[in-house]
Structure formats: C-alpha cells, structure tokens
Amino acid sequence: MSVLPFRAGAAAVLDANAVALRRLASLVPLSAEEAKGVLALPLACRASPVGSELCAAGAIAPWPRVLVQGWACRMRMLPDGRRQMFDLVLPGDLIGSLLPPYRPAAAASVALTPVETANAAPLAALLAGPGEALPAALAALDRQSERLLLDQITRLGRQTAYERTAHLLIEIKCRLAAVGLACGNAFPLPLRQDTIADLLGLSVVHVNRTLQQMRRDRVLELRGGVAVLLQPGRLQAEAGFDTPQPGPSYGAA
Amino acid sequence: MSVLPFRAGAAAVLDANAVALRRLASLVPLSAEEAKGVLALPLACRASPVGSELCAAGAIAPWPRVLVQGWACRMRMLPDGRRQMFDLVLPGDLIGSLLPPYRPAAAASVALTPVETANAAPLAALLAGPGEALPAALAALDRQSERLLLDQITRLGRQTAYERTAHLLIEIKCRLAAVGLACGNAFPLPLRQDTIADLLGLSVVHVNRTLQQMRRDRVLELRGGVAVLLQPGRLQAEAGFDTPQPGPSYGAA
DNA sequence: CGTCTTATTGACCATCCTCAAGCGACGTGG
DNA sequence: CCACGTCGCTTGAGGATGGTCAATAAGACG
Numbered sequence: 001m002s003v004l005p006f007r008a009g010a011a012a013v014l015d016a017n018a019v020a021l022r023r024l025a026s027l028v029p030l031s032a033e034e035a036k037g038v039l040a041l042p043l044a045c046r047a048s049p050v051g052s053e054l055c056a057a058g059a060i061a062p063w064p065r066v067l068v069q070g071w072a073c074r075m076r077m078l079p080d081g082r083r084q085m086f087d088l089v090l091p092g093d094l095i096g097s098l099l100p101p102y103r104p105a106a107a108a109s110v111a112l113t114p115v116e117t118a119n120a121a122p123l124a125a126l127l128a129g130p131g132e133a134l135p136a137a138l139a140a141l142d143r144q145s146e147r148l149l150l151d152q153i154t155r156l157g158r159q160t161a162y163e164r165t166a167h168l169l170i171e172i173k174c175r176l177a178a179v180g181l182a183c184g185n186a187f188p189l190p191l192r193q194d195t196i197a198d199l200l201g202l203s204v205v206h207v208n209r210t211l212q213q214m215r216r217d218r219v220l221e222l223r224g225g226v227a228v229l230l231q232p233g234r235l236q237a238e239a240g241f242d243t244p245q246p247g248p249s250y251g252a253a
Numbered sequence: 254m255s256v257l258p259f260r261a262g263a264a265a266v267l268d269a270n271a272v273a274l275r276r277l278a279s280l281v282p283l284s285a286e287e288a289k290g291v292l293a294l295p296l297a298c299r300a301s302p303v304g305s306e307l308c309a310a311g312a313i314a315p316w317p318r319v320l321v322q323g324w325a326c327r328m329r330m331l332p333d334g335r336r337q338m339f340d341l342v343l344p345g346d347l348i349g350s351l352l353p354p355y356r357p358a359a360a361a362s363v364a365l366t367p368v369e370t371a372n373a374a375p376l377a378a379l380l381a382g383p384g385e386a387l388p389a390a391l392a393a394l395d396r397q398s399e400r401l402l403l404d405q406i407t408r409l410g411r412q413t414a415y416e417r418t419a420h421l422l423i424e425i426k427c428r429l430a431a432v433g434l435a436c437g438n439a440f441p442l443p444l445r446q447d448t449i450a451d452l453l454g455l456s457v458v459h460v461n462r463t464l465q466q467m468r469r470d471r472v473l474e475l476r477g478g479v480a481v482l483l484q485p486g487r488l489q490a491e492a493g494f495d496t497p498q499p500g501p502s503y504g505a506a
Numbered sequence: 507c508g509t510c511t512t513a514t515t516g517a518c519c520a521t522c523c524t525c526a527a528g529c530g531a532c533g534t535g536g
Numbered sequence: 537c538c539a540c541g542t543c544g545c546t547t548g549a550g551g552a553t554g555g556t557c558a559a560t561a562a563g564a565c566g
Binding site: 413 | 521522523524525
C-alpha cells in the first residue's frame with residue numbers, strides 16, 4: 001500500500017478507441033455490437049503541448065473532440081489576473097458537445113499536460129446506428145459533467161481547504177478509475193500545486209500546507225506526480241463525498 | 254433615483270405565456286409567427302407554497318415546467334446540515350430540460366417564495382413547427398444556464414464577499430430585466446439574508462455586514478424586498494462583471 | 507555545475523466565521 | 537389593547553481559516 005505502483009512518466013497508454021469505449025461503458029453497459037462499433041471508429045489523433053488552448057472561450061469548435069491522453073481543464077481569467085478553473089477534462093471526456101447544436105464554449109479549455117485529442121465526429125455518426133445504449137451513455141456523460149460542476153460549487157462554497165482537497169482527490173480517483181487509469185487507490189496526478197489552488201479557490205501556499213497535513217495524517221502519499229489515497233474511507237467521510245441528498249423545506253421572505 | 258419605484262407585494266404580474274415569450278425573445282429575436290404561437294399555447298399553471306420542493310434531486314420530472322411567478326433555487330444539503338445553493342430560478346426559467354432525454358435532476362429545486370409553475374410540454378410541441386428562432390432560443394437558454402453556473406464558481410472561488418454580492422446583484426438585475434421584471438436599476442429581491450448567504454458561500458452575519466457596507470458606499474438601496482443599484486457602473490467594475498476572457502497559456506507538470 | 511521551476515516553510519495579517527445579545531416588525535391570545 | 541413570542545435584521549467581540557510576502561530547499565535539465 002505504500003509502494004508507489006506507478007513510475008512517473010510510465011502511465012498506461014490507451015489508444016483513442018479504447019479510451020472512448022471505456023468511458024462510455026463506464027456509464028451504461030454497451031452491447032457487444034456497440035462496443036465493436038466504437039472500437040472500429042477511425043479516430044484521428046492530434047497532439048497539443050502544455051498550455052495550449054484546445055478551445056477558446058466563446059469559440060464554436062468545428063467538430064467535437066475527445067481527450068485521449070493527458071489532462072486539460074476549463075478555466076476563466078478575471079480582469080485582474082485571478083484565475084479560476086471550473087473542471088478537469090480527463091481522458092475520455094469530451095471537449096464541446098458531441099451533437100448539434102454546437103454552442104460556443106462557455107469557457108476556455110486549456111491543456112495542463114501535453115495532450116492528445118481525437119476528432120469525435122465519427123462517434124456522433126455511430127449514434128444513428130442500432131442499439132440504444134450509446135445515446136444513453138452520451139446523455140449520462142452530459143449529466144455527469146453537470147454534477148461535477150455542482151460538486152465544484154459545493155466545494156468552493158461550503159467546504160474547508162482540507163475537505164475541498166480530499167473531495168477533489170477522491171473525484172479524480174473515481175474518474176480515472178472509470179477509464180482504467182487508476183490502480184486501486186493510486187493514480188497519476190500531473191498537476192502543479194498552483195493548478196490545484198486555482199481549482200480549489202485557494203492560494204498555492206495553503207494548498208501546500210493542506211497536502212502536508214494530509215501526509216502527516218497518513219491519508220495521502222504524493223510524490224513524482226503519483227498520488228495514493230491511504231485511507232480512502234476516512235478521506236471520503238471527511239470530504240462529505242456522497243450522492244446529493246434531497247433538499248428539505250427551505251423558504252424566503 | 255432614490256425613490257423606490259416598487260411597492261413591496263405589488264410586483265408586476267405576467268401570465269405564463271407572456272413570461273415564456275419574453276424569456277425566449279430576450280435570447281433570440283422571434284418572428285411574429287413564432288411569438289403568436291407562444292402566446293397561444295395552453296399553459297396550465299399550478300401554485301406551490303414557499304419551501305416546497307418543485308423537483309427532488311435525482312427525480313425525473315414527468316414533464317418540463319416553466320417558472321411563471323416567484324423565485325426558486327437549485328440547492329444541495331451537505332451531510333452535516335451546511336447548505337449550498339447553485340443557482341436561482343427566476344420567472345421564465347425552466348425546471349428540468351424541455352426536450353428528451355429527461356435526465357434525473359442533478360439538484361433539488363426549491364421554492365424561495367410562493368411560486369407558480371406551468372407545464373411546458375406544449376412549448377416543446379411548438380419546436381417542431383416552422384421557424385428556427387425557437388430552437389435557437391432553447392439552445393441559448395441551456396447555454397446561459399451553464400454560464401451562470403460558471404459565474405457562480407468564479408464568485409465562490411476567486412471573489413471577496415463584496416465582489417460576490419455585487420456580482421450577484423447585477424446578475425439578478427440583468428436576468429429580471431430580460432423578462433421585464435426590473436424597472437431601470439430597481440428590482441424586487443425577495444430573498445432573506447441567510448438565503449443570500451447560502452448562495453454566496455458566506456455566513457448570514459457577513460452578508461449583513463457586506464450589504465451595510467454597500468449602503469454606506471451609496472451603491473445599493475435595499476428595503477422591503479426591493480433593491481436599487483445606485484451606481485451600476487461602479488458596482489459592475491468592482492464585481493468584475495463582464496464576459497469571460499479567452500484564457501492565456503497555462504501549464505502543469 | 508549553473509539555472510530555472512516548483513515545493514516548502516516562517517511570520518504576519520486580512521477576511522470571514524461563530525457566538526451572543528439586542529432590536530424592530532408583526533401576529534396572536536389573554 | 538397590550539404582553540408576548542417569533543422571525544429576520546443588526547451589531548459587537550473574539551477567534552479561526554486562509555492569504556501575502558519573502559526566503560529557502562529541492563529537483564529537473566541542459
């Protein structure tokens with residue numbers, strides 16, 4: 001449990017079809033037919049360096065793309081230089097909606113590591129084919145991305161630094177596990193501390209101190225771009241990580 | 254400018270068709286044909302009291318609804334009783350998506366005042382008719398609601414209490430103005446301070462102090478459920494309220 | 507080895523929270 | 537008609553969380 005099962009830079013490598021398939025199948029079970037269809041798609045990959053803008057805010061992408069490798073995020077700059085990240089884009093996630101109407105992007109998508117993206121248009125074509133699991137998976141994808149935004153709001157609005165950090169780490173673990181990029185409780189975490197700060201609405205210094213505290217608490221091991229959650233249950237409890245509760249009565253005057 | 258142009262409880266009353274039409278037309282100009290279609294829809298209204306849950310988290314609404322009168326919000330409770338509100342639902346806004354797939358609600362929708370909602374299914378039927386402005390308006394509605402979530406994240410993550418409050422007030426003014434419920438810089442604000450606190454991720458006490466500060470700064474008048482922005486330009490500048498900027502290079506290792 | 511970037515730490519300070527009490531408006535029952 | 541309770545707003549005092557500034561360590565890389 002304390003041996004890091006990844007070597008930095010030696011992360012698993014999946015091709016575009018495998019990533020897309022895993023992502024979709026993690027939401028809705030696909031028929032063998034549909035799975036084969038996804039694996040047969042001609043997905044053309046393109047590499048982009050760290051820091052490149054995969055999609056500008058307000059831009060309408062010519063076609064939808066899937067992130068195949070590397071990490072990205074959606075973010076916004078404030079006029080005075082403050083930065084806020086809205087969510088992470090992990091392998092298997094879409095950049096832009098798969099189907100028309102193609103809406104202008106509400107935020108810029110930026111590569112946090114070197115990334116590879118594939119044109120997802122062939123996947124859209126597959127939706128017209130037989131089987132209903134694929135459309136359902138697409139709908140679930142949309143739904144999950146909204147849920148992640150709401151989770152982010154909850155973190156920023158009502159959680160302490162420690163809780164926010166724990167919640168984010170668990171979220172990342174779960175999302176990576178869904179596409180087979182986590183190994184038990186260990187997973188790659190190629191983020192700088194200042195990036196985590198911009199995600200969590202904290203300062204770099206405080207992120208650093210929070211991570212130190214987690215190490216002292218023996219709930220987290222973090223070295224060389226690889227994170228290991230040592231006591232996932234405890235961390236999950238502290239993060240209040242669970243499904244949203246139905247809201248009780250709540251009024252105003 | 255300092256005379257309150259509303260009397261509390263005497264807010265403008267619009268019927269369901271007028272609200273729906275104004276909301277849609279505020280996003281995309283509708284043809285006379287389409288406008289007439291919207292006004293002719295048979296929209297059945299239903300009243301719900303303060304605090305009632307218009308839509309439970311995880312529930313799939315049997316049909317889509319439009320908020321016709323009153324205010325609501327989407328919110329979540331944390332296991333320990335902390336509360337976070339995600340966004341406001343104002344007259345003309347949808348509760349649930351208009352078109353299939355009907356996804357389970359990502360958060361509970363709760364009435365903040367007595368509300369009236371109308372079954373929006375007839376509106377969906379209208380989409381199949383002639384004219385293309387209506388579908389475009391619906392897409393814009395979706396897009397705007399995502400933008401509001403991102404604005405909320407930015408407020409919570411990177412703005413001070415004063416900035417958050419200013420930003421929220423301006424957002425509300427703009428949204429109400431779009432459906433004709435604001436009068437210049439004056440608009441109804443039927444929210445308790447603890448509700449504003451749960452929206453902005455602050456404590457009630459601090460919301461109170463922030464509002465006091467705004468009054469002292471002569472940028473806000475707030476009495477009897479009516480708000481007046483006295484220096485909208487100044488407030489807007491302080492809130493950093495503007496369209497998202499394209500994000501510059503941003504990396505990680 | 508020198509340089510650049512990223513992580514870490516200390517010291518000090520600001521923002522915001524919590525607790526607690528007081529106030530004013532309103533509605534209710536004696 | 538007035539005492540009383542309730543609800544929402546307001547204010548003070550003290551404290552905790554997290555921010556800023558600045559210096560140092562630790563890697564990564566040519």
